[in-house]
Amino acid sequence: MMTINDVITLENQQERISALLPQGYRFVTMTAVDSTTHFDIYYHFDRDYELYTLQLKLDRDAALPSISGLCFAALLVENEIQDLFGITVTGLVLDYHQHLLLTKDAPVKPFCRVPGVSVSTVETAKGGEQ
Amino acid sequence: MRVFTLFKEIMANLVHGPATRKYPYVRRPDFPGTRGRLMIDESKCIFCGLCARKCPSDALEVTRKPDQMWKFDQYKCILCAACVEACPKKCLRMAPRTEKYPDEE
């Protein structure tokens, strides 16, 4: 089972994570989950084979401040979340503008849950090459 | 500093001959239990459709009405043998790669 060690908010996200890193925590990854009403963003850290997980509840239309400035390793996964869930991540060190994994004509935010809509009818990006 | 460290193996390979076979003239026999291709014994099949429901790649299609049909798309099959385990009548089996289907040349 997963233990959530702490719940953070958008206000204290940067300071909480910058406080963790000097304590010897290694950034493992981030996980985004679409919980229909909001997004759950988990930050996984590791120290001595123990996982330390922070949870951030993000409103559906809110932007997520990037932690890639604090921790360069978060760069790719934040870009991936931006691709697959359509969450705007602000302050990325290197921004792929939703095209890290997806091509120009791919469905936009394919991992988002839209009730009653299958993948094939998800809207595609405008002006894509065919 | 060491050079020509692989010399011994090269000489050994020269004496032992090639490590490969002259495929397709010489074939390595399959190991017993290799998941080569899916075979069915139609006479035992009761068209329950359990295999089609377990198949992760939708390679099987079974209908009971109006006609009894067991349809298998070889090119969709991923050879996981989930259907073989699911079959209540044990009429499905995994055969070696070399075995031919009844209507095959």
Added chain:
Amino acid sequence: MSTIVPFGPQHPVLPEPIQLCLELEDERVVSVIPVVGYVHRGLEKIAEKKDFIQDTYLIERICGICSFMHSMSYCMGIEELMSIPVPPRALYLRVIWAELHRIHSHLLALGLLADAFGFENLFMQYWKSRERIMDAMECTTGGRVMLSSCCIGGVRRDIDENQKKFVLDQLKEVEKEVTSLNRTMMEDYSVKQRTVGIGVLSKEAAYAQGAVGPTARGSGLVMDHRMSGYAAYRELAIEPVVETAGDCYARTMVRCREVMQSIDLIRRAFAQLPDSELKTPFKGNPSGEAVIRCEQPRGEVLYYFRGNGTDKLERLRVRTPTFANIPAMLTMVQNCQLPDVGVIIISVDPCVSCTER
């Protein structure tokens, strides 16, 4: 004045498509931007569409080189969600197959590295040995790459006495062959010229960039997730293989020595193999959240599960080791010479299909 050179996605040293846009000053790399996404298949989304038993076979196909480890991690996660106990024999068999996979993956990586610096003969010799491991896997499970032998609650097949003998015979041959090949890899003048002191990653940088697996261990980090004792690793006492130099040579050494360690592990696992059932039957559907981490040939993999009580998972996330190693790879490539880029990338042993899922 700087020049931008695209490295990949089609390049002789790369087995899989990944692109690095290298900014060069003369022959020196100043900065690098990775471009991924050539083999993105959306497997995590497909996993939400199939039921969780079918997913076992789907997840296995994330990657061809660590396929068994993927299905093992997935099964461990579902077992944790549904609290299914796994019989001891199944745990040992999982270790045996996982270690066979580790050997075959490391031999592949060593061969590719030899190919990257142009030592064709060594490359073919390593792959010749690897073929024996593939045979051992086909003999025991029925598949050379996709073993499909792991299932929720245990394993699907047993290893009988004949198969055990076959595997041990093959391992004996592989040990003999790889010992002499490793000598070439470790001591040959031309190999050392291309690897020693190239692509140095310091211990601090490796930790900060979140490197895992042989990449981290080559930089002196003692970090092997098998130490946490999942499956039967608790009873088998693992000693992580660590090198301190942090260059391509050190990472290669870690792989060379891990092949030997895995051979030893399989022998010990066979010696201790207990008798029991192979599989625990289960009922119901997974619900709740779980995180599982395992050690793959390339490092630690993280699986996140969320089940909602139906037969379909609500979310499955896979963080593969190469995904974590890319930031470290970028650090290594910076300030190196252009001809060394290929060797550095292969020394990390990137698995792009894993990365993009």
